[in-house]
Every structure is written in C-alpha cells, then in structure tokens.
Amino acid sequence: MRVVEHPFSEFLRQPNEVVAELEEHDVVLRRRNAPPLRLSDASRDDERAQAFEAVTRLLRNLLAHSPVGLAGAVDDVFPWAMLLPKRDRIAFVDELSRTLMAASVLDNYGPVAQLLREWRATAEVHADPRLARRLRAAIVADGVLVRVPEA
Numbered sequence: 001m002r003v004v005e006h007p008f009s010e011f012l013r014q015p016n017e018v019v020a021e022l023e024e025h026d027v028v029l030r031r032r033n034a035p036p037l038r039l040s041d042a043s044r045d046d047e048r049a050q051a052f053e054a055v056t057r058l059l060r061n062l063l064a065h066s067p068v069g070l071a072g073a074v075d076d077v078f079p080w081a082m083l084l085p086k087r088d089r090i091a092f093v094d095e096l097s098r099t100l101m102a103a104s105v106l107d108n109y110g111p112v113a114q115l116l117r118e119w120r121a122t123a124e125v126h127a128d129p130r131l132a133r134r135l136r137a138a139i140v141a142d143g144v145l146v147r148v149p150e151a
Contacts, residue, residue, distance in 0.1 A: 003028055008037070053104035060097045067093070078116075080123040088126075092119050 004021055008031040011018045019039070021027050027039040062070045067090075074093050075082050081089055099115045125132050 003038075005030055005036075008032075011039075049104070049107050052109075056097075056100040056104045060101055063093065063097045070097075078120075080120055080127075083123040083127045084119070085126065088122065095119075 002025040004025055005028045006018055008029045011027075011029050018027055018029075022039060022041050026041075026044070029037040029039065031037065059070065062073075071089065071093050074089075074096065081092055084092060095115060096112075096119075099111050103109050103112045125135060
C-alpha cells in the first residue's frame with residue numbers, strides 16, 4: 001500500500017483534503033520536534049491485523065508440522081540467526097512463533113520488535129568470540145551480590 005506524507009500543519013489547514021486521501025492510502029503527518037503520526041482507515045487496519053494473525057497461525061502450524069522447514073525459512077529471513085548455536089536457534093524459532101501469536105491476539109507488535117532486537121544482539125555476541133569472553137567474565141564492582149534468578 002502506498003503511503004503519502006503531509007506536514008501536520010497542512011492537515012490542520014485542510015483536514016478534509018488530507019482525510020479524503022485515506023480512501024486510497026494511509027497518510028503520514030510529519031511534525032516538527034515530534035514523531036510522525038499515521039492516519040489510516042480503521043477497516044484497513046483491521047484487515048492488516050487479520051492478515052497478520054492468519055500468517056502467524058500458519059507459521060505456528062508450520063513449526064508444529066515441519067520444524068526443519070520453518071527453521072530454514074527463518075534462516076533465510078534472518079541470516080544472523082545462523083550465527084546462533086543450534087540450541088539457541090531452536091529457542092529463537094519457538095519464541096518468535098509464540099511471540100508473533102501473542103502479538104496478533106493483543107494487536108501489539110512491540111514485543112516482536114523487542115524479541116528480534118534481543119536475538120540479533122545475541123547473535124552478534126556469538127559472532128564475536130572476544131565480546132562473548134568479555135561478557136562471560138565476572139564483573140568486579142562494589143555493592144551487594146545479586147543472585148541469579150530462578151527459572
């Protein structure tokens with residue numbers, strides 16, 4: 001879908017003209033010193049959410065019936081996943097599919113972005129043995145010892 005951009009001030013001056021564009025595409029309103037806003041037809045957003053949920057269910061089903069096939073697809077989409085040890089790659093695929101399912105049910109996709117950032121950072125650590133050694137080293141600091149949380 002095509003997205004058009006307008007300054008927020010244009011929306012304030014000519015709201016009907018900007019809103020009329022929503023029939024064909026979403027509109028992003030650029031603001032000074034603030035994040036942009038996105039205007040979208042609610043029914044189009046509902047359709048996106050339904051499509052996302054369907055794809056998520058499909059991926060979860062693929063994981064159940066063909067974990068090797070899904071793992072291969074994940075490696076193609078996220079090439080950095082190949083740097084993860086086998087046990088971590090399996091955990092990543094499972095966690096990704098579960099998080100996608102939860103995100104689609106809640107209509108909140110922030111956890112998916114967070115999960116991808118965290119696993120990518122993990123892959124970066126595995127790719128750099130010097131960094132991995134530094135992170136495994138004990139931290140020398142003053143203060144109270146914090147116990148490892150129980151699983």
